Amino acid sequence: MSSIAYESRDRYEKEKYKEVLNEYKYIIKVIDSYAQILLINSDDEDISINLFDNNTYLIEQWGNDNYLKELEDIGFKKGLCLKEKCMNENIRRYKSYTSISLPIKNSEDKLLAILNITLSKDTKISKYNKSLLFIKTSLEEHIKEKKKKEDKNYLKEEIEEREKVFISVMENFNMTVMVLAYPSLTIEYINRPSKELINGITGLDLSMEEVYGISFYEIRKMFNHSLVEETIDRLSKRNKSNI
Numbered sequence: 461m462s463s464i465a466y467e468s469r470d471r472y473e474k475e476k477y478k479e480v481l482n483e484y485k486y487i488i489k490v491i492d493s494y495a496q497i498l499l500i501n502s503d504d505e506d507i508s509i510n511l512f513d514n515n516t517y518l519i520e521q522w523g524n525d526n527y528l529k530e531l532e533d534i535g536f537k538k539g540l541c542l543k544e545k546c547m548n549e550n551i552r553r554y555k556s557y558t559s560i561s562l563p564i565k566n567s568e569d570k571l572l573a574i575l576n577i578t579l580s581k582d583t584k585i586s587k588y589n590k591s592l593l594f595i596k597t598s599l600e601e602h603i604k605e606k607k608k609k610e611d612k613n614y615l616k617e618e619i620e621e622r623e624k625v626f627i628s629v630m631e632n633f634n635m636t637v638m639v640l641a642y643p644s645l646t647i648e649y650i651n652r653p654s655k656e657l658i659n660g661i662t663g664l665d666l667s668m669e670e671v672y673g674i675s676f677y678e679i680r681k682m683f684n685h686s687l688v689e690e691t692i693d694r695l696s697k698r699n700k701s702n703i
């Protein structure tokens with residue numbers, strides 16, 4: 461098999477290759493742990509673990525230097541597109557090596573990468589095929605868990621951003637606005653006009669932080685005021701869904 465044919469294929473420019481490496485750094489980090497264990501237990505056999513992106517460009521390799529150099533000489537070069545050598549779920553035999561490839565899917569079941577092992581001998585294909593399948597399964601589980609965490613973080617950030625917008629609007633809203641917990645009627649949010657109203661009723665000079673957590677029932681015990689009584693009476697007659 462001629463290396464010249466592969467030299468003519470597309471390859472990533474240096475900056476693009478760096479960009480792709482950065483994009484796949486999490487996957488590379490996870491595979492690295494499994495690859496090192498697999499290489500240690502390979503009995504010094506000539507094997508190479510190769511990671512291709514979803515466009516079948518070779519982006520990372522693991523193996524002994526001499527064998528990686530041999531593969532490079534026949535076209536396995538980082539940054540090079542090796543589409544013909546990366547057929548999904550396929551075992552391909554070439555003159556100088558046997559190649560096993562499996563697809564890596566993301567949480568939406570779309571092709572994310574291709575994991576490949578090359579062997580100088582095909583006597584242990586079954587052993588390494590099982591190893592490759594184990595790495596694939598483990599990696600896809602890692603990816604799913606990572607996606608779940610990212611989704612939770614995104615949702616948390618989205619909620620926090622909405623709260624910031626709400627508070628910003630309410631702070632500049634020239635009307636009394638309070639958010640009360642039901643049925644305790646504890647103040648969970650209050651804007652400045654409402655705080656000033658509370659201070660006017662109680663005759664105190666409470667800060668925003670001091671007002672949070674106070675219940676209208678507590679205010680009624682300490683200060684008998686018609687507005688407080690009317691508020692409690694009105695809210696007590698409504699069920700939780702209407703408040």
